[in-house]
Amino acid sequence: MIRVVLPYHLRNLARVGAEVEVEVEGAEHATTQAVLDALEARYPVLRGTIRDHHTKERRAFLRFFACGEDISFEPPDAVLPAAVAAGDEPFLVVGAIAGG
């Protein structure tokens, strides 16, 4: 299982806690795209809130982190770090702090 940390408003929207787990087929080669696909399949309300419905591009005010690194600009089909795949480290969806 891959751990995903969600920002506050998405936790409320999906009615889950700060961290959720999703099952990704072939987890050892899990990609950002696969993790988000699994997340959205498990929590359909999150569709369109992290990625654009049609282009599947990351929404501009969100970033993805793994193992302390910003992986937002990695290709969506790049393989995630082994620690994320193993469930030792989470995949983080982080919202920009800007705004009021």
Add this chain to the structure above:
Amino acid sequence: MSSVRVLVGTKKGAFICTSDGARRNWKIDGPHFGGWEIYHVKGSPVDPNRLYASQSSSWFGQVIQRSDDGGTTWAPVGNEFGYASMPGTHQWYDGTPHPWEFKRVWHFEPSLTDRDTVLAGVEDAALFKSTDGGTTWSEVAGLREHASGKDWMPGAGGMCLHTILLDPTNPNRMFVAISAAGSFRTDDGGTTWKPINKGLISNFMPVPDAEVGHCVHRIAFHPSRPATLFMQKHWDVMRSDDAGDNWREVSGALPSDFGFPIAVHAHEPETIYVVPIKSDSEHYVPDGKLRVYRSRKGGEDWEALTNGLPQQDCYVNVLREAMAIDTLDDCGIYFGTTGGQVYVSPDSGDNWSAIGEHFPAVLSVEVQTLA
């Protein structure tokens, strides 16, 4: 005894305010969707327990929420708004071509006959329809594909389709208003559309009386007279008596003819309400006084309504979606301000009191009159 339910959308959530027909004591429930911008909450005239809410944020985009119990509980429904064809471009602020991009839902207009059918006006301006209670949405493409679409441009708030009027006497006719394209009418259920902006003068445009490009802030009618339309434009209060084919100015001696909302009394089709603000550069009420203006003659002659409203040191605005009426015998008028106040007059505007004064900035107000 009758009661009213006021649906308030704010920059930080939705609030539902209820009272009996006296409209003196209010129960306030919320915030629902706390922290999100709620551009509009509106109920179905067929089933008043069916409500739709537009929940959006810059971070997470658009969510549509639906309630089937009058706002006590909510569940998300469909939020996918895909343009029906290659979107093409419209004008950007600098006049360059800019691709159409969906940003948010500005306005819901539930069907007059079916609780599961609802229209949505969106930014970038387009019209969408759902026939399954918001689960899926499809574009009413004839509007955006109008030949003038490439010349539409955004106002400061974005290029938004913010007003939808359904003619209760003709199911094939409806009106929409877009900032900053103008007003449009369909007479065939949305397949084809006609700009209805003749008579509008907008001096910020190179051609002030152009067919499109006007920043119409709001249009309204009385359901018994759907061919008589009232408009609050970016400057000027206007009136049409031929379903929008021709417009004339009825600003009269208003302290300013700039404003956003316009509303029509429930039982007096010639009684209309506006809230003037100082100018297009100063979006607050003139002279520090929060004044609603009423005309009982469909424009031209106006009176200031001030009893119970702050008359000094008040510098708020009332946005286009933030004024509404109830249909009780003594028609109630309601509005919400950017300062977080929501006011009610239970007597057609003669006297006002606050439902609440400390909401987040109010984006929209709708009222349901419940038996």
